[in-house]
Amino acid sequence: MDNDAILSIRGIDKEYPGVHALDNIAFDIYKNTIHCIIGENGSGKSTFIKILTGVVAKTRGAIVFNNKPFDPKNVKDAKSHGIVALYQELNVVNDLTVEENLTLGREKHRFGMIQKDDSLDRIVSILKELDKTIRLNMAVGELSTAQKQIIEIVKAFSIDCKVLVMDEPTASLSEEETSKIFEVVKKLKANGMTVIYISHKLGEVFEIGDFVTVFRDGKVIATKTVQEINKECKGDMSDACLELVKMMLGRVVIESYIPSKTDYSEKILEVKNLNTDLLKNVNFDLFKGEILGFYGLVGAGKTEVARVLFGIDVYSGEIRVKGKIARFKRVGDALENGIAMIPEERRQDGVFGKLSIKNNIPMMKIKSILKNGIISRQKENKIADDYIKMLSIAARDREQKAAFLSGGNQQKVVISKCLNRESDVLLMDEPTRGIDVGAKLEIHNITRNLANQGKGVIVFSSELPEILHLCDRIVFMNSGRVSTIIKNGNNLNNDDIMKIIADGERKYE
Amino acid sequence: MFKIVGRFDQQKIVLVSVILVITLAMSILSAKFFNIDNLVNILLQIAPLIIVASAANLLMITGNFDLSVGSVFAFCAIMHAYMTKNVLPIGWSILFTCVLAILWGASNGIMVGILNVNPFIATLGSMYAARGFAYLIARWDGGANISAGLPPDFSDFGRTNVFGIVPIIIIFMIVAVAVFIFIEKKTVLGRYSYSIGCNKSASKLSGINVPRVLIIIYMIVGLLAGLCGVIQVSRVGSAYPNIGTGMEFDVLLAIFLGGTSMLGGEGSTFGMILGAFIVGLVANGLNLLNVPYFYQEVTKGALLIIAVLADQMLRRRKQPGGA
Numbered sequence: 001m002d003n004d005a006i007l008s009i010r011g012i013d014k015e016y017p018g019v020h021a022l023d024n025i026a027f028d029i030y031k032n033t034i035h036c037i038i039g040e041n042g043s044g045k046s047t048f049i050k051i052l053t054g055v056v057a058k059t060r061g062a063i064v065f066n067n068k069p070f071d072p073k074n075v076k077d078a079k080s081h082g083i084v085a086l087y088q089e090l091n092v093v094n095d096l097t098v099e100e101n102l103t104l105g106r107e108k109h110r111f112g113m114i115q116k117d118d119s120l121d122r123i124v125s126i127l128k129e130l131d132k133t134i135r136l137n138m139a140v141g142e143l144s145t146a147q148k149q150i151i152e153i154v155k156a157f158s159i160d161c162k163v164l165v166m167d168e169p170t171a172s173l174s175e176e177e178t179s180k181i182f183e184v185v186k187k188l189k190a191n192g193m194t195v196i197y198i199s200h201k202l203g204e205v206f207e208i209g210d211f212v213t214v215f216r217d218g219k220v221i222a223t224k225t226v227q228e229i230n231k232e233c234k235g236d237m238s239d240a241c242l243e244l245v246k247m248m249l250g251r252v253v254i255e256s257y258i259p260s261k262t263d264y265s266e267k268i269l270e271v272k273n274l275n276t277d278l279l280k281n282v283n284f285d286l287f288k289g290e291i292l293g294f295y296g297l298v299g300a301g302k303t304e305v306a307r308v309l310f311g312i313d314v315y316s317g318e319i320r321v322k323g324k325i326a327r328f329k330r331v332g333d334a335l336e337n338g339i340a341m342i343p344e345e346r347r348q349d350g351v352f353g354k355l356s357i358k359n360n361i362p363m364m365k366i367k368s369i370l371k372n373g374i375i376s377r378q379k380e381n382k383i384a385d386d387y388i389k390m391l392s393i394a395a396r397d398r399e400q401k402a403a404f405l406s407g408g409n410q411q412k413v414v415i416s417k418c419l420n421r422e423s424d425v426l427l428m429d430e431p432t433r434g435i436d437v438g439a440k441l442e443i444h445n446i447t448r449n450l451a452n453q454g455k456g457v458i459v460f461s462s463e464l465p466e467i468l469h470l471c472d473r474i475v476f477m478n479s480g481r482v483s484t485i486i487k488n489g490n491n492l493n494n495d496d497i498m499k500i501i502a503d504g505e506r507k508y509e
Numbered sequence: 510m511f512k513i514v515g516r517f518d519q520q521k522i523v524l525v526s527v528i529l530v531i532t533l534a535m536s537i538l539s540a541k542f543f544n545i546d547n548l549v550n551i552l553l554q555i556a557p558l559i560i561v562a563s564a565a566n567l568l569m570i571t572g573n574f575d576l577s578v579g580s581v582f583a584f585c586a587i588m589h590a591y592m593t594k595n596v597l598p599i600g601w602s603i604l605f606t607c608v609l610a611i612l613w614g615a616s617n618g619i620m621v622g623i624l625n626v627n628p629f630i631a632t633l634g635s636m637y638a639a640r641g642f643a644y645l646i647a648r649w650d651g652g653a654n655i656s657a658g659l660p661p662d663f664s665d666f667g668r669t670n671v672f673g674i675v676p677i678i679i680i681f682m683i684v685a686v687a688v689f690i691f692i693e694k695k696t697v698l699g700r701y702s703y704s705i706g707c708n709k710s711a712s713k714l715s716g717i718n719v720p721r722v723l724i725i726i727y728m729i730v731g732l733l734a735g736l737c738g739v740i741q742v743s744r745v746g747s748a749y750p751n752i753g754t755g756m757e758f759d760v761l762l763a764i765f766l767g768g769t770s771m772l773g774g775e776g777s778t779f780g781m782i783l784g785a786f787i788v789g790l791v792a793n794g795l796n797l798l799n800v801p802y803f804y805q806e807v808t809k810g811a812l813l814i815i816a817v818l819a820d821q822m823l824r825r826r827k828q829p830g831g832a
Contacts, residue, residue: 310714312714331713331714331715331716332716332718335716341714343711343714348708348710348711349708349710349711349714350711350714351708351711352703352704352707352708352711352712352774353707353708354703354707354774354775355703355704355707355774359700359703359704363704363711363712363715363717364715364716366697366700366701370697373696374695374696375694375695375696375697375700417715
């Protein structure tokens with residue numbers, strides 16, 4: 001390990017309108033190391049990578065790269081300096097062969113006819129070194145995700161990449177493929193490359209990392225060597241993970257939790273041995289009048305549970321609604337069983353942008369505005385006005401198109417749509433993501449009211465404060481499994497929660 | 510308030526103005542234009558277009574379209590002629606032909622709604638297939654078309670005048686328009702069409718059976734195309750397998766001129782009618798001025814592009830940020 005920094009980040013700030021995405025971050029990345037970056041969603045990791053690779057410009061501060069000031073104008077500029085990012089959405093052409101992919105955009109040609117040349121030999125030798133099983137004439141579409149990543153790595157290599165940024169490369173990989181990528185990353189290091197490795201899986205930090213930088217709320221909390229952390233914890237992995245979790249999440253304040261009037265004698269929903277491609281043996285119950293929280297880092301399987309319960313994904317296992325076995329094949333089945341969902345992606349899956357508020361609200365239960373089988377304007381107007389008032393949706397009037405509303409108000413329209421369905425169970429997937437603080441509180445109050453009316457609510461969130469603020473019981477998930485289910489309350493302290501999260505991370509590594 | 514009402518009205522005011530300008534210009538340029546016979550003639554010409562387009566407009570609101578309407582129109586026309594001449598009494602023939610028309614629509618709907626074939630590919634295929642069958646049926650009858658030997662009541666149906674003066678196709682057009690304005694504003698089918706065109710994924714997650722809605726609308730489009738074929742062929746009194754060629758594009762032209770977006774989620778029957786009138790007036794006007802046919806085609810093409818460009822410009826100004 002050389003002792004000189006290849007990249008020196010000096011006080012970078014990034015301000016978007018209304019958001020301070022990066023706040024005076026500073027740390028060094030040393031040559032020929034694997035430098036891990038961890039942090040929750042919205043902690044500023046992605047913004048940092050975007051600045052480093054020339055996707056967005058920084059507001060203030062400086063980057064020193066190889067002892068020279070570095071200020072990439074665009075992605076191409078960053079690439080020409082030797083900084084390349086590998087994103088989760090792979091940039092390969094499935095229909096072309098491995099060889100064609102590797103030379104894409106750099107073909108030597110004469111009069112438009114592609115000429116073969118010997119620069120290919122160098123690329124081939126790199127490919128051979130990283131993965132011997134990939135042949136040049138294979139169609140890239142036939143390769144596994146890990147192999148596609150290797151193709152991209154080879155491409156980066158061939159343009160003389162010095163710093164490779166990998167954004168959650170193992171997020172969608174199996175264990176076997178993950179170890180393959182680890183091998184490759186280690187080989188890259190052996191070949192003198194510097195790797196910036198972004199991950200949500202804490203165990204990976206200890207497996208391949210040399211350094212780790214923790215981001216939280218747009219700030220760098222700490223940069224440590226992995227050795228250092230190991231030493232502090234005397235080699236105990238759970239403690240080491242706990243250390244990272246604490247840095248990542250900070251202190252969580254549990255003060256405003258108010259228990260719901262849950263009826264623990266009546267189960268609305270029982271889930272037994274739920275399995276899908278991603279979920280493994282998920283079990284839990286939901287009681288009448290309860291707010292159940294699902295917490296886990298990205299990729300833990302929260303959204304997958306919601307999707308199964310709403311009839312979107314195929315599953316095996318047993319779901320009972322009010323004691324009766326139910327089989328969900330379509331969204332319609334879930335709705336008929338009294339389950340409604342507020343989807344994670346509001347714009348994409350929730351709201352009808354071109355339609356007015358009053359057209360949006362009855363969409364899940366069109367019967368509610370019918371009179372003798374015909375749409376009744378009076379009924380529709382009344383329902384719209386009722387919900388606008390009940391959830392205090394800030395709109396000019398009920399005719400306003402949903403696309404013109406703010407994020408928080410759009411979410412309230414989606415919630416109205418679900419409430420109008422009058423279902424017994426409400427699934428809320430990241431109900432307050434990207435919503436301002438005021439609207440967030442209002443949505444939390446709405447959720448409480450629902451529980452107090454005797455509905456069962458499941459909140460899926462990657463924001464721990466939200467879960468602790470709202471939920472009566474909390475299901476912790478890791479890698480598609482339920483690690484623990486705990487009851488929320490005053491006897492719960494910060495360290496316990498951090499320990500549960502860290503243990504979960506360890507258990508299913 | 511102005512913004513919402515604004516967009517619709519602005520567009521319709523433009524359309525109405527265009528119609529007025531064409532009417533005024535034609536009245537000055539040609540003495541034959543502004544008299545009752547010619548105006549009735551225009552109406553008769555655009556009636557089948559409006560009937561088919563009222564269903565196709567709803568389909569476009571869902572974000573889908575049907576290129577096979579002209580071919581289904583011809584298929585049903587010639588099928589009806591063949592059956593009345595050789596097999597069935599006229600009433601049964603009309604009924605049976607309608608069933609076949611619905612089946613063409615159902616097949617399109619199943620391909621698009623369930624098998625997820627791109628509507629362009631699916632209905633282009635049907636367009637060729639139905640046209641091919643039309644030629645084939647003419648061949649069964651032993652010629653290139655079916656004109657001789659048709660029973661006398663064959664022509665009576667299409668030439669019926671309700672109340673002694675109003676041709677049946679006009680009545681049919683009025684009914685179709687009324688039904689579709691009703692569907693658009695007052696029924697679940699209409700509401701679901703808008704929601705699917707606006708956001709298919711959110712529609713599914715709201716429990717709407719998207720394939721079923723698409724199949725139903727495709728079936729209605731097929732039925733109306735077929736029925737128009739039956740009436741038209743009866744009015745003319747003989748059936749040619751090449752009738753209705755290019756009808757699909759006139760239908761799309763009327764729909765786009767009327768302000769329905771190709772992406773779906775917006776549009777109205779009323780706008781489409783205005784669009785169809787522009788198509789009819791321009792064709793009739795150029796005819797009266799003895800402009801050769803190919804210039805008429807050029808004019809139609811220019812009209813379409815101008816209409817869509819103007820619409821895009823209007824839209825861009827009204828888009829909310831980022832949505």
